[in-house]
Amino acid sequence: MLFQKNNATNHPVRQEVLSEPTSSVKPLSLSRNELMVLSMAEVAIEEVQWLWKPYIPLGKITILEGDPSEGKTWLALDLAARVSNGQQHTYPQLQLTEPANVLLATAEDGLGDTIRPRLERLQADCHNIHSVVGMKIGSIKKAFSFQNLNLLEEKLDFYRPKLVIIDPLQAFLGPGIDMHRANETRPILSNLSTMAETYQTAVLVIRHLAKATGNKAIYRGMGSIDFTGAARSVLAVGKLPEPSEERVMLHLKSNLAEKGKGQAFMIAEEGLVWTGERDVDADEIMNQIPQKDGALKDVEAFLRTELSEGPKEAKEVQEKAQAHGFTTYQLRKVREKLKVKSYKPSGEEKNACWYWALP
Structure with missing residues (x-):
C-alpha cells in the first residue's frame, strides 16, 4: 500500500499496490539470543544441607x-x-x-x-x-x-x-x-x-x-x-x-x-x-554504646530537666538530646528507667504529635 498526493486537493490518497503475499511470521535465527525457561515440574526438590x-x-x-x-x-x-x-x-x-x-x-x-x-x-x-x-x-x-x-x-x-x-x-x-x-x-x-x-x-x-x-x-x-x-x-x-x-x-x-x-x-x-x-x-x-561512668546520669539529668515543667513533644526532646550528643539507645534506656509516659492527646487526629511526660 502506498500514499500519493492528489493534485487537485494536495491531500495524500491511498493507492493499493498488488504484491506477492508475505508471511507475517519470520523464521527464527539459530544464533539469536533467547530467554531460557524451565517448567517447575522439571525441578527436583532438594533438602537443605x-x-x-x-x-x-x-x-x-x-x-x-x-x-x-x-x-x-x-x-x-x-x-x-x-x-x-x-x-x-x-x-x-x-x-x-x-x-x-x-x-x-x-x-x-x-x-x-x-x-x-x-x-x-x-x-x-x-x-x-x-x-x-x-x-x-x-x-x-x-x-x-x-x-x-x-x-x-x-x-x-x-x-x-x-x-x-x-x-x-x-x-x-x-x-x-x-x-x-x-x-x-x-x-x-x-x-x-x-x-x-x-x-x-x-x-x-x-x-x-x-x-x-x-x-x-x-x-x-x-x-x-x-x-x-x-x-x-x-x-x-x-x-x-x-x-x-x-x-x-x-x-x-x-x-x-x-x-x-x-x-x-x-x-x-x-x-x-x-x-x-x-x-x-x-x-x-x-546498638549498645559502651557507656563511660556517668554518661547515663547526664542523660537522666537532661530528660528530667526537659520534662520538669510538664509534657513536651517527643520529637523536640529527641532533637535536643541529639544536639547534646546523646544516642537513641541512651535516651531509650533512661526513658525506661524513669517510666516516661508516651501518648497522643485524646481527641486529636491520628497524625497528631507524640508527647512525653514524667509519671
Missing part, C-alpha cells in the same frame, strides 16, 4: 558481623577447629561426621602470632586448615581479591573444604570496588554464591558494622544491603549488657529455616566456651 542448623547452611553464603573485639574471629576459628577435627563439643545441631578441610582467607590477624596460636588453643587439626596467603599472576605475587574468584575456585576443587572463611569482607573486594554500590558488588556475590553451591561448602563471610547506631540490627552491616540480601543466613555477635562478661551470637536473618535462638559464649583460657541460649533483643544488643 547444614553445617550448623539453623545457623550455617552448606552451599550458601552466611554473614557473621559485629564490632571489633566482640568475638567474630574467635567464633569463626572455633567453628573451623570443630570442622578440622570432626569434634562437635558443645555445639548444638552441628552436622559433623568426620574431619574436613577448611579454607581460610584473613587479612587482619597474623597467621603466626594470632591465628595459629588460637587454633592450637581451640584444639584444631591444623593439617586440615589451609590459609590463602596471596596469589601469583605470572611471576608477580599479589594480594588475593574477589576479582580473581577463578583462582579461589581452583582451590575449592582441590581441597573440597566444608567451610570457607573470609575475614573481613571489605579486604577482599579488590581495588576500585565500592562496597556501598549494589551494581558493583552484585556480580561478585552472584559468582561466590554459585561456587558455594557447586562445591557444597559453607562460605562464612565476616563483616564489620557501620559506625551509625540506632538502626535495626539487620541494617547495621557495613556496605550495600545487597550483601545481606545475597546471604541465606546472617549472624551477628555482640556483648550482653553489663555486668555480664558473655557475648552472644544472634540470628538476624534466615531464608532456609526458622531463626535460631541467641547463643551465648565466653572467651576462656581453654578457648571459646558456649554457655547456653539467650532470649535477647537483637536491636538493643547491636
Whole structure:
C-alpha cells in the first residue's frame, strides 16, 4: 500500500499496490539470543544441607558481623577447629561426621602470632586448615581479591573444604570496588554464591558494622544491603549488657529455616566456651554504646530537666538530646528507667504529635 498526493486537493490518497503475499511470521535465527525457561515440574526438590542448623547452611553464603573485639574471629576459628577435627563439643545441631578441610582467607590477624596460636588453643587439626596467603599472576605475587574468584575456585576443587572463611569482607573486594554500590558488588556475590553451591561448602563471610547506631540490627552491616540480601543466613555477635562478661551470637536473618535462638559464649583460657541460649533483643544488643561512668546520669539529668515543667513533644526532646550528643539507645534506656509516659492527646487526629511526660 502506498500514499500519493492528489493534485487537485494536495491531500495524500491511498493507492493499493498488488504484491506477492508475505508471511507475517519470520523464521527464527539459530544464533539469536533467547530467554531460557524451565517448567517447575522439571525441578527436583532438594533438602537443605547444614553445617550448623539453623545457623550455617552448606552451599550458601552466611554473614557473621559485629564490632571489633566482640568475638567474630574467635567464633569463626572455633567453628573451623570443630570442622578440622570432626569434634562437635558443645555445639548444638552441628552436622559433623568426620574431619574436613577448611579454607581460610584473613587479612587482619597474623597467621603466626594470632591465628595459629588460637587454633592450637581451640584444639584444631591444623593439617586440615589451609590459609590463602596471596596469589601469583605470572611471576608477580599479589594480594588475593574477589576479582580473581577463578583462582579461589581452583582451590575449592582441590581441597573440597566444608567451610570457607573470609575475614573481613571489605579486604577482599579488590581495588576500585565500592562496597556501598549494589551494581558493583552484585556480580561478585552472584559468582561466590554459585561456587558455594557447586562445591557444597559453607562460605562464612565476616563483616564489620557501620559506625551509625540506632538502626535495626539487620541494617547495621557495613556496605550495600545487597550483601545481606545475597546471604541465606546472617549472624551477628555482640556483648550482653553489663555486668555480664558473655557475648552472644544472634540470628538476624534466615531464608532456609526458622531463626535460631541467641547463643551465648565466653572467651576462656581453654578457648571459646558456649554457655547456653539467650532470649535477647537483637536491636538493643547491636546498638549498645559502651557507656563511660556517668554518661547515663547526664542523660537522666537532661530528660528530667526537659520534662520538669510538664509534657513536651517527643520529637523536640529527641532533637535536643541529639544536639547534646546523646544516642537513641541512651535516651531509650533512661526513658525506661524513669517510666516516661508516651501518648497522643485524646481527641486529636491520628497524625497528631507524640508527647512525653514524667509519671
